[in-house]
Amino acid sequence: MITERLSSDYVEMRFGPRWTYISCVRKFVASFFMIGLSDKERAEQISMAASELLENAVKYASEEEGYLKISIAKAENEVDVCVKNKAEPHHINTLRRELALIQTGQPEQVYLKKMEEAAMTEGQSRLGLIRILYEAGARLRLDVHDDEVSIHAIFKLEGA
Amino acid sequence: MSAERGFVPLTVESLSIVPRLDGDTLRIAMSGAVEMRDPGDALNPYWTLIDEEARRRNVKVVELDVQDLNFMNSSGILTLVRWITRCKSTPDCYRLVLRYDRNVTWQRASIPTLAKLAPNVVVPMEIDA
Numbered sequence: 001m002i003t004e005r006l007s008s009d010y011v012e013m014r015f016g017p018r019w020t021y022i023s024c025v026r027k028f029v030a031s032f033f034m035i036g037l038s039d040k041e042r043a044e045q046i047s048m049a050a051s052e053l054l055e056n057a058v059k060y061a062s063e064e065e066g067y068l069k070i071s072i073a074k075a076e077n078e079v080d081v082c083v084k085n086k087a088e089p090h091h092i093n094t095l096r097r098e099l100a101l102i103q104t105g106q107p108e109q110v111y112l113k114k115m116e117e118a119a120m121t122e123g124q125s126r127l128g129l130i131r132i133l134y135e136a137g138a139r140l141r142l143d144v145h146d147d148e149v150s151i152h153a154i155f156k157l158e159g160a
Numbered sequence: 161m162s163a164e165r166g167f168v169p170l171t172v173e174s175l176s177i178v179p180r181l182d183g184d185t186l187r188i189a190m191s192g193a194v195e196m197r198d199p200g201d202a203l204n205p206y207w208t209l210i211d212e213e214a215r216r217r218n219v220k221v222v223e224l225d226v227q228d229l230n231f232m233n234s235s236g237i238l239t240l241v242r243w244i245t246r247c248k249s250t251p252d253c254y255r256l257v258l259r260y261d262r263n264v265t266w267q268r269a270s271i272p273t274l275a276k277l278a279p280n281v282v283v284p285m286e287i288d289a
Binding site: 019022023026040041044045048051052055058059108111112115116118119120124125127128131134135136 | 174193195196197231233234235237238241242244245264265266269270273274276277
């Protein structure tokens with residue numbers, strides 16, 4: 001577990017699922033990792049991933065649950081962005097299916113196919129996870145414990 | 161160059177869009193950020209209006225300049241996907257040029273990918289601002 005080897009480049013926030021906080025967190029994460037990594041591109045990819053994961057969490061978190069948590073930990077070779085929240089079982093199942101789908105196939109082709117499908121349907125874009133995978137080059141992992149969902153976007157660092 | 165009645169600006173939260181007709185080219189400048197929960201509520205009808213008006217006026221090129229747009233969430237990207245899909249599926253569409261700054265990470269990642277949806281219609285134009 002990356003969190004067992006905490007470095008100074010670790011940040012954790014817990015807050016109510018308010019949409020307007022997401023932009024604030026994105027900007028903070030970008031600034032924080034711009035300093036921590038000295039790599040503007042990586043910092044912006046990490047902050048984009050944080051933003052997309054938080055958007056999903058706010059949209060799909062259980063209504064009775066009062067908060068969501070984001071933690072970002074840098075270990076020697078990677079950065080792990082983790083967003084945790086409680087969710088309804090059908091949303092968890094949708095997330096499992098979504099993750100399985102986007103992790104099979106060539107990411108660019110999957111991204112383009114999902115864009116085309118999304119353009120033909122009403123409702124949410126569901127492009128956030130594949131965007132993280134393809135545009136930011138992160139790998140994604142889902143942990144579920146009862147009704148608590150943790151989704152990780154894991155970034156390899158340069159030279160690792 | 162002139163401001164045209166059919167091409168109206170749009171401001172939504174931190175996003176600003178200013179269209180300007182320049183001969184047979186429509187230049188649209190976006191600035192701020194697309195980070196609202198449902199950007200499609202405002203942007204889908206706006207892009208439709210732009211599309212219809214551009215066709216009515218026989219505009220040859222629509223240049224969408226996103227270099228001053230510091231972020232666009234995936235729901236915002238979907239609004240552009242819908243616009244591109246409509247262009248791709250209708251005959252005699254104008255050329256859609258997406259002008260972006262290579263120094264802005266999200267732009268460098270997202271815009272060339274969007275262009276791959278319709279390579280005959282969409283042209284990514286990279287600049288080094």
